[in-house]
Amino acid sequence: xxxxxxxxxxxxxxxxxxxxxxxxxxxxxxxxxxxxxxxxxxxxxxxxxxxxxxxxxxxxxxxxxxxxxxxxxxxxxxxxxxxxxxxxxxxxxxxxxxxxxxxxxxxxxxxxxxxxxxxxxxxxxxxxxxxxxxxxxxxxxxxxxxxxxxxxxxxxxxxxxxxxxxxxxxxxxxxxxxxxxxxxxxxxxxxxxxxxxxxxxxxxxxxxxxxxxxxxxxxxxxxxxxxxxxxxxxxxxxxxxxxxxxxxxxxxxxxxxxxxxxxxxxxxxxxxxxxxxxxxxxxxxxxxxxxxxxxxxxxxxxxxxxxxxxxxxxxx
Numbered sequence: 668x669x670x671x672x673x674x675x676x677x678x679x680x681x682x683x684x685x686x687x688x689x690x691x692x693x694x695x696x697x698x699x700x701x702x703x704x705x706x707x708x709x710x711x712x713x714x715x716x717x718x719x720x721x722x723x724x725x726x727x728x729x730x731x732x733x734x735x736x737x738x739x740x741x742x743x744x745x746x747x748x749x750x751x752x753x754x755x756x757x758x759x760x761x762x763x764x765x766x767x768x769x770x771x772x773x774x775x776x777x778x779x780x781x782x783x784x785x786x787x788x789x790x791x792x793x794x795x796x797x798x799x800x801x802x803x804x805x806x807x808x809x810x811x812x813x814x815x816x817x818x819x820x821x822x823x824x825x826x827x828x829x830x831x832x833x834x835x836x837x838x839x840x841x842x843x844x845x846x847x848x849x850x851x852x853x854x855x856x857x858x859x860x861x862x863x864x865x866x867x868x869x870x871x872x873x874x875x876x877x878x879x880x881x882x883x884x885x886x887x888x889x890x891x892x893x894x895x896x897x898x899x900x901x902x903x904x905x906x907x908x909x910x911x912x913x914x915x916x917x918x919x920x921x922x923x924x925x926x927x928x929x930x931x932x933x934x935x936x937x938x939x940x941x942x943x944x945x946x947x948x949x950x951x952x953x954x955x956x957x958x959x960x961x962x963x964x965x966x967x968x969x970x971x972x973x974x975x976x977x978x979x980x981x982x983x
Contacts, residue, residue: 675970679963686959687741687952691734694951724750724948737952746956747949756953759938764957766836767935769850770926771919774858779912781862783901786869786908790877791896801866808863814925817856821929824852836932853930861915868911872904913969917962 721727725736740747746756789798824833833852837845876882877900885895924936935954942950 672971675967679967682963683956683960687738687956688734690952690955690959691737692730694948695730737949741953741956746953749950750947751945756950759950760935760954760957763933763935763938766932767927770853770857770932770934771916773850773854774861774919775912775916777854777858778862778865782865782869782908785862786866786873787896787901789866789870790873790900791892793874805863805866808859809867811860812925813856813860814929816859817853817926817929820852820856834931836930836934849930849932853926853932856929857919857926861919864915865908865911869904869908872907873900876900876903909969909972913966916965 718727725733728736737747744757746760748755749759752759785801789801792798821833824831832845832848835849837849839846873896877896882895882900885899886892890898924940926932927934927936928940935958939951939954939958941947942954
């Protein structure tokens with residue numbers, strides 16, 4: 668197990684290195700000049716001043732030199748400074764990271780807690796009214812984007828409870844009630860599509876497991892249906908669920924941009940969008956690198972959980 672974890676860590680570092688190269692090159696392929704955007708409509712700037720600013724930002728260096736300098740800084744924990752504010756990139760990222768982590772962890776927990784009992788219901792009560800109702804919900808949830816749900820929730824909340832503060836973000840330490848009030852709707856909007864997908868995956872996996880020989884053997888021994896379902900079927904059906912959960916967690920971490928825009932939440936997604944519009948190279952590179960690292964780490968943890976959930980999984 669330890670050797671497997673060590674190999675996966677090496678893979679993780681290789682993936683992050685490859686992503687850093689891609690991000691570095693892609694940012695520079697975006698149309699537009701960072702120096703011209705910084706100068707804006709100021710026509711009194713001389714070519715010498717433009718060249719000096721380009722030199723200060725390191726943009727007059729060859730691409731390989733720029734990349735090497737940036738990567739060396741990253742290895743030292745220095746992601747550079749914002750060209751607009753002059754503040755360290757790491758500080759700007761750390762200021763936004765907790766907000767996006769909340770929008771990642773809370774929908775995941777909500778969807779995970781609800782997916783298991785609802786998945787068991789659909790698998791054990793096949794062709795019943797309960798199963799058809801949940802199946803309708805899952806189809807509707809999968810085909811409904813989170814940003815549309817968020818917009819609908821805001822409209823309904825405005826009509827039903829006009830005094831409900833649904834937009835913006837307040838730190839928990841400043842106003843606990845206001846914090847919860849503003850996070851309820853975006854968390855539900857992100858959790859519902861995820862929950863629908865998890866229920867379908869768990870139902871399909873359970874139905875497949877329930878048709879296998881070892882389940883028939885367990886039933887032939889006189890075990891109750893409840894014990895067969897919870898003790899034998901559910902555990903074997905969790906591996907596909909963990910796979911999907913890991914992938915979705917990565918998407919939630921990096922993809923809450925639209926929901927943050929809908930609810931005016933100052934999270935990681937809004938930080939990246941603003942940095943791209945401003946050609947803030949260092950901030951975009953650092954932010955995307957953090958998102959990628961989060962995605963890879965989540966899937967690394969999921970891989971390790973396979974062995975804990977299913978003893979048949981062996982790592983060599």
